[in-house]
Amino acid sequence: MRFLQKKPARNLARAPISADHDGVFNASSNTVALAGQIKALADPIRLRALALLAGHELSVGELCRALGLAQSRVSNHLRVLREHQLLHERKVGTSTFLRYAPPVQAGDERVADRLWNAFLPELEGLREHADDLARLRVVLDERRRDTTNFFDDLAGDWNTIGIDFETGQARQRIAASFLPPQLVIADLGCGTGYVAQAFLDLVQRVICVDSSGGMLEEARKRLDATPGSTTVEYRKGELDALPIATGEVDGAVCAMVLHHLENSTAPLAEMFRICRPGGTAVLMELAPHKQAWMHDSLGDRFLGLDSDDVAERFRAAGFVDVQLEILSDSYQPKNEQAPQADTQGVPLYLLRGRVPLAS
Numbered sequence: 001m002r003f004l005q006k007k008p009a010r011n012l013a014r015a016p017i018s019a020d021h022d023g024v025f026n027a028s029s030n031t032v033a034l035a036g037q038i039k040a041l042a043d044p045i046r047l048r049a050l051a052l053l054a055g056h057e058l059s060v061g062e063l064c065r066a067l068g069l070a071q072s073r074v075s076n077h078l079r080v081l082r083e084h085q086l087l088h089e090r091k092v093g094t095s096t097f098l099r100y101a102p103p104v105q106a107g108d109e110r111v112a113d114r115l116w117n118a119f120l121p122e123l124e125g126l127r128e129h130a131d132d133l134a135r136l137r138v139v140l141d142e143r144r145r146d147t148t149n150f151f152d153d154l155a156g157d158w159n160t161i162g163i164d165f166e167t168g169q170a171r172q173r174i175a176a177s178f179l180p181p182q183l184v185i186a187d188l189g190c191g192t193g194y195v196a197q198a199f200l201d202l203v204q205r206v207i208c209v210d211s212s213g214g215m216l217e218e219a220r221k222r223l224d225a226t227p228g229s230t231t232v233e234y235r236k237g238e239l240d241a242l243p244i245a246t247g248e249v250d251g252a253v254c255a256m257v258l259h260h261l262e263n264s265t266a267p268l269a270e271m272f273r274i275c276r277p278g279g280t281a282v283l284m285e286l287a288p289h290k291q292a293w294m295h296d297s298l299g300d301r302f303l304g305l306d307s308d309d310v311a312e313r314f315r316a317a318g319f320v321d322v323q324l325e326i327l328s329d330s331y332q333p334k335n336e337q338a339p340q341a342d343t344q345g346v347p348l349y350l351l352r353g354r355v356p357l358a359s
């Protein structure tokens with residue numbers, strides 16, 4: 001009898017499962033991270049620390065005081081929490097601020113977050129946590145007091161420290177942000193567009209008017225360089241025959257122009273015509289001064305204008321509620337040829353007026 005020849009047995013044994021240096025099987029890195037995070041949470045001090053850091057960003061010193069533990073004792077625990085990416089650190093100068101911030105896991109699941117949320121209600125009921133919170137309140141009260149005392153000490157110097165801005169525009173933009181965004185504003189005698197620029201991104205439309213094509217071109221260069229949501233239109237024209245429809249604008253401004261004009265009656269009447277009922281007009285002018293070189297070099301027909309006179313003409317044009325504001329600013333045009341005594345700033349004022357609702 002012939003025995004069937006036995007085939008060599010097939011090696012059914014599977015390839016050995018490899019393990020990494022921690023003895024963890026080749027599971028996905030997410031699982032390893034999760035296991036690490038569970039391990040990191042499994043310590044009373046770390047749980048107490050995280051319970052505080054979940055609600056507050058604290059410096060290392062503040063955390064130690066709230067836990068009532070020496071820094072040497074807390075540091076090791078913080079290292080473990082850091083290693084398992086359960087802390088967000090923010091360094092400012094020599095200080096480090098910590099808060100609980102589990103990393104986003106694969107698939108956007110904040111696994112550690114869910115774990116943590118499961119622990120939290122238990123933790124909140126523990127006596128140690130209540131004690132930690134009581135100490136934390138003391139720490140936070142001190143922090144608040146320190147801040148207040150710091151600014152109390154600084155208050156006398158703040159007008160010197162807080163004035164240092166490159167252009168001084170930043171704070172003015174805050175007040176300007178309260179403008180209704182649907183406004184249409186006319187900048188009359190816009191020049192190179194300084195005033196119009198202040199409205200960019202704050203109002204719906206700005207209409208720049210000037211009789212000089214060169215000035216309008218410069219205004220376009222300035223305003224195009226600051227693209228924003230505001231539509232800017234450039235219209236060449238004279239102030240006594242404005243290229244703007246009756247009631248087309250909510251507000252009109254005419255800055256440092258009237259002293260160039262022989263007569264401002266028609267321009268002010270035009271200003272009144274283009275503003276809608278209830279609209280506002282603003283004039284900015286130079287107070288009377290003696291810097292005669294401005295007549296020769298800057299084309300100023302008048303060396304400033306008396307505010308009472310201008311206010312009178314403003315009212316005569318139909319504006320009501322006319323208000324004068326003396327500005328805490330001065331005009332300081334550059335002129336190397338001007339005599340030394342003539343280079344001091346020229347005081348400025350604003351006149352505001354309103355078109356009556358039923359005019």
Ligand SMILES: C[S@@+](CC[C@H](N)C(=O)[O-])C[C@H]1O[C@@H](n2cnc3c(N)ncnc32)[C@H](O)[C@@H]1O
Nearest residue numbers: 189190191194210211212215238239255256257
């Ligand atoms: C001193 S600049 C003021 C520019 C600008 N408002 C500002 O605050 O920088 C005077 C401007 O008024 C313009 N202007 C003078 N007379 C005018 C008139 N009759 N009609 C229109 N614009 C005029 C000039 O072309 C010039 O651009």
